[in-house]
Amino acid sequence: MVKEHIQDLPLEDVIGDRFGRYSKYIIQERALPDARDGLKPVQRRILFSMHTEGNTHQKPFRKAAKTVGNVIGNYHPHGDSSVYDAMVRLSQDWKMRTPLIEMHGNNGSVDGDPPAAMRYTETRLSAIAGELLTDIEKRTVDFIPNFDETTNEPVVLPARFPNLLVNGSTGISAGYATEIPPHRLDEVIDAVIMRMEKPECTVEELMTVLPGPDFPTGGIIQGVDGIEKAYKTGKGKIVIRGQADIEDVRGGRQRIVITEIPYEINKASLVKKMDELRIDRKLDGIAEVRDETDRTGLRIVIDLKKDADAALLLNYLYKATDLQVAYNFNMVAIYNKRPVLMGLHRLLDAYIEHRKEVVTNRSVYDLERAKARHHIVAGLMKALSILDEVIACIRASKDKQDAKNRLIEQFQFTEAQAEAIVTLQLYRLTNTDITALEKESAELEKLIGQLQAILDSAKKLESVIKRELKDMKKTYATERRTVIEAEIQEIKIDQKAMIPSEDVIVSVTREGYIKRTGLRSYSASGGLPAMKESDGLLFKQEMNTTDVLLVFTNKGSYLYLPVHELPDIRWKDAGQHASGVVNGFKEESIVAAFSVRDFAAPQFVLLATKSGMIKRTELAQFNVQRYSRPLMAMNVKGDDEVISAAVTEGNSTILMVTHFGYGLRFPEEEVPVVGPRAAGVKGNSLKDGDHTVAVIASSQGEKAQFIAVTSRGSAKRGSFDQFEETTRAKRGVVMLRELKANPHRIAGAALAADDRDYYIRMKKGADLKLDITMLKKVDRYSNGSFVVDEKEQGAVQGLLLTEKASE
Known part of the structure; x- marks a missing residue:
């Protein structure tokens, strides 16, 4: 029996060790691209497997399921869906600037539709993908054993063009993420050549040939400063907006036509969001939203209502939908087996360094082959010059090995030359063949000289790389799709105009x-x-x-x-x-x-509390942009509470009324103007047990009249001139006649106005409407006339007033 080996370890050590290993694998082997060929491991394995199987652009399409099977069987020990998803993305021309795979069948859509299952689709490498694999058989890159050590796979592809910048990359790993936008092929190649010819060039100089990203979906980039910062540091922010035009249609109407949308935006979701704005009436000017996209290109049409402001609506769409989005560069790639945040210089240098290594390895390989062939050709030429002796030697031999030994011994041929001579076909023993061999020998000598020069001279090496890049540019160059604008346009929207x-x-x-x-x-x-x-x-x-x-x-x-x-x-x-x-x-x-x-109006909000605190704040202070929660208007302390609020013009007369029947009149200027978070100042002085029930503000001065109701159900009309104007923080004068038994107490008071309806608020039951036209003005000491039967209807709690109801 196998003896158990149990380790007693702290859980945090075990988890830390396992997560550390997992994170290293995720970072290096899954989510982040290599800085040299711009590919993640699964993408590299797909391309290499298709190349190995001969599934190239010169050959017919082959079922995708077969390729997926080869990839997961030989190179990628994960689920088939992850491999197929990666393969589909490599074929989508709205995500890849230069697709690396050609696919027959449904490979998804810009609307987010899923692709057909891999048993229904066919794929092959695109022509430009073949350029990533060119010369891989010439020992240009390192190979390592696959997961079960049955075959080998490349660590990186030779990459005849800078794929990382051309197609970009996006991914999230453990602790790292990457967001590298795609670029135009010929512009990136120009930048590589500039970097090679002028190693000290600045980012500003590079941007004269590589102005910025070029997205497959087109659109408009705003913010050159953000591009420059990203190229310098690896991080930067730009704005991408769709291409939209305003068109006039019959009947004096207009419509907005969108022909390009931002990169990685789901078109169906964008159209749905726009239509929801119409349905929710957040955009009243939209009549209809239609998606007219077909084989000829993307087209979203927004029909507007008559007299709608098209420019204003378009600006709102930019702000409220994904028609305009922010794009954040985060150019992280694997360099020397480590995740590195790389600016444009480092990305270009990593590629140039890689190409130098590839071309050097290729030249070494070709030189070895050329020297070996030159050696063989020299042996064949020597053999043809002494053909009769060679034939006699071979005829006198017992077997092939004996013949080789005799040739080496008698004529000083090498093993390789002897092997070539004994396997020589008889038809080549002609006079013309010696001419061909001499020509081949001369060509080989020339080739050996060229290859040796490349290996001996860094300048020659760079000229080869530049020549190959120029050939790539000539073959695969395309027009720029994305427009670049220097400044980010600030979107200003008159919200009132949108309502x-x-x-x-x-x-x-x-x-x-x-x-x-x-x-x-x-x-x-x-x-x-x-x-x-x-x-x-x-x-x-x-x-x-x-x-x-x-x-x-x-x-x-x-x-x-x-x-x-x-x-x-x-x-x-x-x-x-x-x-x-x-x-x-x-x-x-x-x-x-x-x-x-209008919050800009020169008005104030007057607030008062039960304990007699009072304040006023400019109306403009209450205008806010975020209002999803209650906001502070007054700092109320303890169990105090606000009992009155009014909007004033700044020149009002204020009457403070207390429960015990005291009235205090003073000008509004007595109350200082403070902010919303202030507690205010003392408005009136209260007796023990008394509290403020109403604060009335009127611009009519002493002519203003008020209505007061008492707890016993009486109501009275009085005027401000019954109270002498004084300063705040005083008790005021009485406004009720004192009764020893069951005295009246003020339950509520309000300004008398013809455009208001008044309701007496009862402690029990419904509010009772008060007809103030029946109340005549009485003196300050009057308790008024009864309007409620206290015994039948109960006590009065307060006085309410509303906008006058229509007849």
């Missing part, structure tokens, strides 16, 4: 239900909206979809709600709760809501 203008009714209830309703739905129903019995209407106003609704809460927060984003709900149906409209809205009650059309 379809529509007048709607916006309502907010006391319990936080918000909605907008079309005028037709409101006109057909009228009255109060659908609400819970315990709820009451806080705000109702006709607004435009381009306006913004500001909603203030008792916790000092405010909600920024663009009207066009509010839920569109019929007047008879209940609105959506604020917690469903804004994330993070929790146990807060709504104090006030205001319509804002």
